[in-house]
Amino acid sequence: MKDEVIKIEGLCKSFGANKVLDHFNLTLHRGENLVVLGKSGSGKSVLIKCIIGLIEPDHGKIRVLGKDVQALNHLQLDYLRVKVAFLFQSNALYDSMTVRENLEFPLRRHSFQLNDSEVDQMVMEALANVGLEHTVDMMPADLSGGMRKRIALARTLILKPEIILYDEPTTGLDPITGLEISNLINQIRDKYQTSSLIISHDMHCVKTVAHRIVMLIDGKCYTEGTFEELSASDDPKIKPFFY
Amino acid sequence: MLYVPDNVKSFLTELGEIARFSTRFFREGFLPRFEWEEFFRQCYVVGYRSLPLVGLTAFIIGLVLTMQLRPTMVYYGVEVQIPAMVGIAIVREVGPILTALIFAGKIGSSIGAELGSMKVTEQIDAMEVSGTNPFKYLVVTRTLATMLMLPVLVILSDTISLFGAYLGVNLYETLTYPLFFKKVFDNLTYIDIIPAFIKTFFFGFAVGIIGCYKGYYCEKGTEGVGISANSSVVASSVAIFILDLIAVQISDMFQP
Numbered sequence A: 001m002k003d004e005v006i007k008i009e010g011l012c013k014s015f016g017a018n019k020v021l022d023h024f025n026l027t028l029h030r031g032e033n034l035v036v037l038g039k040s041g042s043g044k045s046v047l048i049k050c051i052i053g054l055i056e057p058d059h060g061k062i063r064v065l066g067k068d069v070q071a072l073n074h075l076q077l078d079y080l081r082v083k084v085a086f087l088f089q090s091n092a093l094y095d096s097m098t099v100r101e102n103l104e105f106p107l108r109r110h111s112f113q114l115n116d117s118e119v120d121q122m123v124m125e126a127l128a129n130v131g132l133e134h135t136v137d138m139m140p141a142d143l144s145g146g147m148r149k150r151i152a153l154a155r156t157l158i159l160k161p162e163i164i165l166y167d168e169p170t171t172g173l174d175p176i177t178g179l180e181i182s183n184l185i186n187q188i189r190d191k192y193q194t195s196s197l198i199i200s201h202d203m204h205c206v207k208t209v210a211h212r213i214v215m216l217i218d219g220k221c222y223t224e225g226t227f228e229e230l231s232a233s234d235d236p237k238i239k240p241f242f243y
Numbered sequence B: 001m002l003y004v005p006d007n008v009k010s011f012l013t014e015l016g017e018i019a020r021f022s023t024r025f026f027r028e029g030f031l032p033r034f035e036w037e038e039f040f041r042q043c044y045v046v047g048y049r050s051l052p053l054v055g056l057t058a059f060i061i062g063l064v065l066t067m068q069l070r071p072t073m074v075y076y077g078v079e080v081q082i083p084a085m086v087g088i089a090i091v092r093e094v095g096p097i098l099t100a101l102i103f104a105g106k107i108g109s110s111i112g113a114e115l116g117s118m119k120v121t122e123q124i125d126a127m128e129v130s131g132t133n134p135f136k137y138l139v140v141t142r143t144l145a146t147m148l149m150l151p152v153l154v155i156l157s158d159t160i161s162l163f164g165a166y167l168g169v170n171l172y173e174t175l176t177y178p179l180f181f182k183k184v185f186d187n188l189t190y191i192d193i194i195p196a197f198i199k200t201f202f203f204g205f206a207v208g209i210i211g212c213y214k215g216y217y218c219e220k221g222t223e224g225v226g227i228s229a230n231s232s233v234v235a236s237s238v239a240i241f242i243l244d245l246i247a248v249q250i251s252d253m254f255q256p
């Protein structure tokens, strides 16, 4: 059996009467690109925030790199978050800081002992990965949507994470930029051997990156399979996604 | 059961939430890893940005107050007491409350809007996953900055107001600088100055903590940012008046 980096069992989360996740199960293997597919409001962002410990689940077990996320204290959680990076749906770039300061933020905060030239080198390497070295002294507000997404990606890459959680990396971008981001996700996986959990409902992106797809419907893991398997399905709940 | 209208209920709920937010400030604010860099940056931003506005209004108020008082004082034949009277009015009440209200309008709203938009665009969550406690990085630094900078601004504003008053007096009669300030300070005692100074710390705290609270719990969407900016000004202005009312009761007890 392959190495499991994320294992979720029986995850439940409700907001008041709104039952968002209902006994959801998922396993992410090392080096895999796993796509979670579900319609808007189905709880995809909630799922990913539970994994990184931003939202406390009601029930269920989440194990990331062998650690039980709910049992960790602040320090241990910070330590885990160095290895597990999160690309936010809204990019979450700090708009009062330049691109450079944005990228330096996680480096300087996660108490590593780095000197200025090391930090600078890591910033430039991360920017080179997304092909945006020239924007280093610009403000996020002066960049286009696609560039901001790539800067956000560079910021998640800067700590060389083992797992990357992508929350709708291509939503709101034109198809060409979306394809660039999808290709970038593949390049990063090949270069750093990361495992990725990708949330999406953009079929072009899914087709490009997915090794395996999990369908999140009504708070449950409805079914899973490869892109070919699912796109051939006749199930009325799956079919609308693939055409 | 006692009937409580819904808006009263939600007001009380909010009051409780702000109280809880403030306890969190005192609990987490003094734990290790204090964000010095961000704190000094905020002190600069908070103090410096409101300086021109505070200075201008303080000057005008000092001048206008003096001119408005003159006819009455002349009527009772006590125009020599104008500097003393204006001095007491400015130091005890006008300076602190006016500066605090301007501060609430300028800084309270910008804190509310800044934190609100950070919340909406998930920047606060992003800090949390970058090994930073956003409460300490954003709320503690900003609240301490407003708490320390408002008293400084009030001292500056009092001084500028007194210069305005000096000009107001000299429009009608000639009075030298030293004589004017001698008249002002002969009538001011520590009982006037110290309570007025102490209450400004509380005003500053109210502006900071309410702005942060409104931003931190901002509703999703751009509309939410506007609401949190707006309501932080309203709520902190009301809080300033209520604190002022409490302060006057307390300082009265020490009045000889």
Ligand SMILES: Nc1ncnc2c1ncn2[C@@H]1O[C@H](COP(=O)(O)OP(=O)(O)OP(=O)(O)O)[C@@H](O)[C@H]1O
Binding pocket: A015, A018, A020, A038, A039, A040, A041, A042, A043, A044, A045, A046, A047, A089, A168
């Ligand atoms: N903090 C919260 N408080 C209350 N309800 C919430 C909260 N966060 C999410 N929800 C609810 O959970 C549900 C799922 O939200 P979520 O953001 O996970 O959707 P999503 O699948 O990511 O959708 P999208 O594709 O639009 O991003 C929604 O109905 C939302 O209203």
Ligand SMILES: [Mg+2]
Binding pocket: A044, A045, A046, A089, A167, A168
């Ligand atoms: Mg989402």
